[in-house]
Amino acid sequence: PGSTSTHTVACVDERNCTYAYSAGNNESDPHFSIFDLRRLDRPREVDRRPRKEGLQSFVSPTAGHKWNFDAAGIGTHTGWGGASMWNVDKPTKPRLLTTTGAAGRGENPKFKGWNDFILHNAFRPNAEAFKARSKPSLDNGNILLVTEEDYEQTDCTQAGSFQTWWVKRLDGKKKNAIKPLDKVEISDLGTFPLPVGAFCSSHWFDYRPGGLVATGFYGGGTQILDVRDPRDIRTYAHSVWGLSEVWDAMWVPVYKNRRATSARTNVVYSIDLVRGLDVYAVDVPGDGRGALPPPSASDPTVRERISASAVPTGLVGGAFLLALALAALRRRRVHHAV
Template structure:
């Protein structure tokens, strides 16, 4: 998409010097995507409807991901990007973030979807092999564990090398991490299409332990392929998205394994398959699913629709894909998990493929507010609040969809600045905070 183990103080000094000395431009998340500069708008007039811009953080150009932490009554926003990590205080005015701390790491690659431990106040920054002048074939990847106990002083607790490094996700309340992507390195098996998931134990944040054995293999009709990102739903099911679809796993507790029919313990290293599988090529021709969301638990009605769809049987997933022209770029896909609870997504082969049934799709091509002069129309990260799904579409800005009827998502508002390079929106305190690689952070308020 877009952009220590801690052995000695000497290592930290060396790493810090490297971080300070190297800088790279932002680039597209996936190897087939455009660079961020090309993903911006045309410079012509922008467009907006039913949304009001109430704030902007222009000093945060290169922002890719942001999250929020609570320190008692204090409200703090944590932003990561190619610059490293920054913290902002939102307590006094959520529309006017105040910079309070920073960890300068120029040359990082994207750091998208950076996750936080809200209890222990830590961030987990992925080092993509393309960071600091590296490349996918030979570059180093890993994880920085950052202490945010004092938000004014973000501090690296440790760094550990990991064979994957595009995104890192919290598992089991941030006691463990699942790290995936990008494309395979030169030393990985020739038949792999991309990097799967490696598991890291971060219960001791100063001494992370990486398992040598990857998981979430054979995900693309029996082929090991690129796992892009992982989201955990409110039931604790971890959903791994990437080339070949979206598959969910139990990572704790006792569960029946649909592949063996036996009840066994699920762990982060040996998860139990739950549901999911490939997305139909008619909905997502690239087969590359970027991230996902399953409305369940306290969010069972959030975007799930009425009646039949309020039972946790939906998976929302983004296809990230760039082709010539807007019409073929990636879309939001809503699919049904019904028929996938028996391990069907793990038995899929090219000869007998299993695909989830598509419920609905939505893309910006031909929609009101779309810039026809820009070909950068792929769907990217999204966030759901109630029945409203906010999603970024790069140069096509941020779109707000009513997904109360998942079979028919409807655009109700949009915000597309002329220079948009929108990566990810986040709902917080009734506002939508948009990480824009060009503009910094736009703070939006719906007016409908």
């Protein structure tokens, strides 16, 4: 067992998992562990500063919940203290590059509500295309997508948000080079009924190349978000059932020779602790089936426009006839996802 919290454990390289990092402890003891898995019959906790009395784990300024490692070899650690980014070229000697600073810790009054509990998990699209000091853009690889979870909040209008942050530099010379851009809570995403006295925070999410994010909002259902303009997150589609608790939503990969590729289909799996597994087909940009155009600053009503694109294609563990009836109902309600 590790000497720090293993609430989550992530491989530095998913294709060759020889090292893994633990979630780490909370803000009162912000240590995390590195596990050497080169010998699966004898895994060990790494310690670059051994002490006779035991292992000395590593310290992160953002405390711990989740590590996400991107295609450029950078690890992002999210937790109570916000987000920090690390060079992990040498997995046993990670080097801190920068953090979200006071805004990520919820200490900056200007960014009140950006971290009321933890930054939960993160992803940086097009990481290999990173351009330091360039304008915030998915194409420039400098956008960090982040979930802020706040499951202690049962008022859906104040629940945890989905966020975008601007990574301005990664040279290790500026401690707080990750800047806030935009955030949306479930109450920003539509006029659908929300549960009272229940969780509506954002949680696990998955990014589809091109700019759509599928994410679970607990009682706020499955949400498809448009982050093509990271300074203005917009709703794209949603599926809200009333009695549900969506923990995660993920795009189904495109497979080639029975191996998953980095491409994604238009199908979303939604993991719901109440309903089970829902499967949705989404009209994605470019498929010719009515997808929304890219966001435009000249269209002030686009935030209120809910796409009819999240159509349930199957209900695992549910009745087939009920699925057909719901799908038919969904098709008739052109401007609202189920």
